[in-house]
Every structure is written in C-alpha cells, then in structure tokens.
Amino acid sequence: MTKSMTGFGKEEATLKNKRVSVEIRSLNSKGLDVNTRMPNLYREKELFLRNLLSEKLERGKIDFSINVESPEGARGTQINKSVVKNYHAQLKSIAKDLKAEHNDLMEIIMRLPDVMKSEKEEFNEAEWKQILRLTELAIKKLDIFRAREGKVLENDLRKRIELILKSLLVIEENDNERITAIREKIRKGIEELVAKDKVDNNRFEQELIYYIEKLDITEEKVRLKTHCDYFLKTMSEAASGKKLGFISQEIGREINTIGSKANDASIQKIVVQMKDELEKIKEQLNNVL
Secondary structure (H helix, E strand, O other): OOOEOOEEEEEEEEEOOEEEEEEEEEEOOOOEEEEEEOOHHHHHHHHHHHHHHHHHHOOEEEEEEEEEEOOOOOOOEEEOHHHHHHHHHHHHHHHHHOOOOOOOHHHHHOOOOOOEEEOOOOOOHHHHHHHHHHHHHHHHHHHHHHHHHHHHHHHHHHHHHHHHHHHHHHHHHHHHHHHHHHHHHHHHHHHHHOOHHHOOHHHHHHHHHHHHHHHOOHHHHHHHHHHHHHHHHHHHOOOOHHHHHHHHHHHHHHHHHHHHHHOOHHHHHHHHHHHHHHHHHHHHHOOEO
C-alpha cells in the first residue's frame, strides 16, 4: 500500500477539570523531522513521545502539540491571604503610630511582593496515561489520512507508468521500420558513391550489422519494461518512496539511452513524452512515505 507523507490527526477529551487535545500534522520531508509543543508539565515525557512518533510515522516533517484548556479559576494565580493579613497588620500599626490615615491600605498591600501566589500543578501518572492514549488515537487518525492520500498518489503514479509503457509499445512498432530505413539509407548512400555492381554485399552486410548493433535498443526496451513492471509491483506492496525513487532513476536511464541510441526523430518525440511523465512521477514521489 502506498502512503502519503501528508496527514493530520486530532483527538481530544476532558480530563477532570480541563480539556486536553492532541494534534499531529505531517508534511513531506527527505527524512524525519519532529517538532513538539506542549505544557512544561509534560516536558519530562518529550523524549518518549519523540521516539513513539519516530517509530509510528517513520518519515516526514511532524508537528506534534498537546493543548490544555483549564476552566477559569480552576487553577492559576491566587491571593496569598496570610501575607496580605500580615502586611495589613503591620501597615495599620505603623499608621496608628504615625497617626496617619489608613483608608487605602489594601491598594498599597496589593502592590507588595508575594501577595499573589501561583499554584503549581504536579505531574499525574494516571492523567499522563490518558494523554498517551489520545496521542495513539491521533497517530491512527493521521495514518488513515496518509493511506487515503496515498491511494490518490498511487492511482496517479500507476496511470503515468502505464502511459510510459504505452509509449514503449509505440516505439517497438516503429523500431522495425527504423532499422529498415537505416539499412536502405546506408545502401543508397554507398550506391551513390560506388557502382552498384562493385559493392561487396558480404562486406556491406558485415558493416551494416556492426553499425546497426550500435543503434540497437532491444536491451533498453526490455529493461525499461522490466523496471516499469517492478515499479508497479513494488507500489502494490509496502511501497517506500525512497525505493520507488531508485526505480524511477533506472527508468530514466533506459529512456535516455533509447533517445540517444535511436537516432530517429519519431522515436525521440516519444522519448520526450516519456521523460515528461517520468518528471511528474518524481514530483509525486516526493510526497510518498
């Protein structure tokens, strides 16, 4: 099965007094590039998450995030009552000693150090197991997305390989005519230079065979078909974008050799069309996992 490197997966749930969502986005990349974003509370699990994502997603530019939304007032900054009372008692005593007004003491107190305190949340193993479950579900959703996109890619790649094979059939039909035309062209050229009755037919045939062997593209045609068939077979199995890329390079070599050896305008036009399809294949392979 062919899979795309592009994908998206999201899973969310309410854990006690907060809403947690896990999101994973994947784009194409030559290798594996994992970026994580999460609250500091879960930072100690970052290496574990990176290893999990690397194992499950294999390749691509991966953006992973854990988002936490707590209800207003559930956690956060609170007034340190004992500190406020202590400040108030001291300031009131000083104001009394100085016989000063003390109506605005609270306004002064609220600007003093340590009046506000932040409640530090502790790591909870049970909660982490729930977040890990959300992560695994998000990975599964992303994998389904990749498989769906991969099917579209596979259909397009298959169509373009089949177009190359159809072009190869046209080349094979033209090839016999090409050899006949070359034979006649050489014979005509010799007869224009040498009297027909003075041509050594045995020598002519030997030289002709030698010349035509240099223009023969039979091996290249066979190898091109083999590579295309192997490409389709590999794609129907657990296709790797890198492996398909290597096969496409071999396909390109045979197409180029056919174009350079054919020495025929009609075949070279077909070769240009084959190269165009191959370039589109290579572009699509950049997105294959």
